[in-house]
Amino acid sequence: MSLWAKAQQLPPESLQQIRAIYGDHFPIEVRHYLAQYIEDKFWSEPLVDSPQHEQYVATLVHSLINEIENKAAVVTDAEYFLTKLKLAEAARMFRQKYSSNPMQLFTYVRNCLAAEMRLIQNASGESLAGLPNMIISNSGAEVMHKIDILRNRTQSTAEELRRMEQEQEAFAIQYHECTKINEYLGSREEQ
Template sequence: MALWTKAQQLPPDSLQQIRAIYGDHFPIEVRHYLAHWIEEKFWSDVDPSPDNPQHEQYVANLINQLIQEIENKAAVVAGQEFFLTKIKLAEAAKVFRQRYSGNPMQLFNYVRQCLATEMRLVQAVNGEGTTGLPSFIANSSSAEVMHKLDILRNRTREQAEDLRRMEQEQEAFALQYHECTKINATIQHLSTQPANQQEAQANLQKLTRQKEIMEQLLNQKIAGLMQLRLALGDKLQETFTLINTLQAQVLDEELIRWKRDQQLAGNGSVFNSNLDTIQEWCESLAELIWTNRQQIKEVDRLKQKLALDPPGVRDALAQLLSEITQLLSSLVTSTFIIEKQPPQVMKTNTR
């Protein structure tokens, strides 16, 4: 039975984990409609090395074939009920071509790690051991890292939408506040008019009612703005925590493991470098950190433009801005490495 068929029969909890490993980097629709082809082409004991030109060409050809298969499948999918699927497949082929044409090994590894995760879950549910698993499955976390990056990208996009909505609400508040100020000035002017002017008194009563209604609306908008600020501030803090945790995983686990394997390679051990993948992760982290940093600064700018916080309230944004700036600095300084180490030779007859 095909692996994808077994995966679809997993219990709900395991099936949810299967769904979780697929995202922007590899849509689940591609996995579903090309299930047999993907398992046939990617499921093997061959562990290509990016330093081997033959392996590199093999992977490049395979990824080109994958993209072509996706485009072919998108072309033959018919029926109104499959319209969104057709668009999804076509978009996946386009994204793969743009994103991975310069680094096909990265997509190759992602696909294999998705297969590895599926196999682990299937065997865990069935109580099977790891006998017969391809060697590339061991000690791999590419799919996990990519899934976490997808989550962070989605959160960052949601924060951008929240930020735009908050700015629009603040601008609407400013316009209504200005209008209320004008009405208040008119009321003050009319109140100085002689009391026997009936028309002036009628206008005064009408404007007073408008002012009361508008002040109620302004109070509601203030409450809404405060709620938006608090919610966005909490979301930015949570995103920072997730980025910090993922950065620690990439730098303290994946990069350290790469450095250790590199050192062992100097003594003759086999070294299957995944440096290109780690570099892609670090670039994605840098982009996420920079975007979130800009969002924090923009929230602070809007707060300064319209001060609503009562006196004495601690400014959590300033601390968060300092922490995320330090996180970016740490990422930059930690990713300076020596890509090629000289061979390590043990001298004899020395003490």
């Protein structure tokens, strides 16, 4: 039985914890509709710090985005219209947010899968054979989330600082021009 199938059989409070694991960064609908793909692809490779692995991860993330778009495209039933929109939006978000740093999404998904696995193990008391034994604290996904929030805040603060520096420079130029004009007008009045 797949990890996701086992997760769906958990009691409601554990399901809420699983939903919280994924949060806004990885919509639960993507996890649901691409469960087997995610488990096959994101669990299969060990974390290696090498350029080849980074290329593999970039290709994997691009492939995941394509899979999400394909899944959204085949949803034609009006009953699943919102799901189709959610999947399409997730694909857009992943492309915008993670195209420049696919390793971030790869690591985030692996941490989510590890947390999901721990919840299942805790609820059932069984060991999940066949899945990598990753040791990540229960707060691993939460730490990743907080790091991401801090990174976003840092980026927005840097952008705000650049904007303020530009405004200050524009003000200094305008002030200098105004001072020159006032001096010129003052000298004209004296004449």
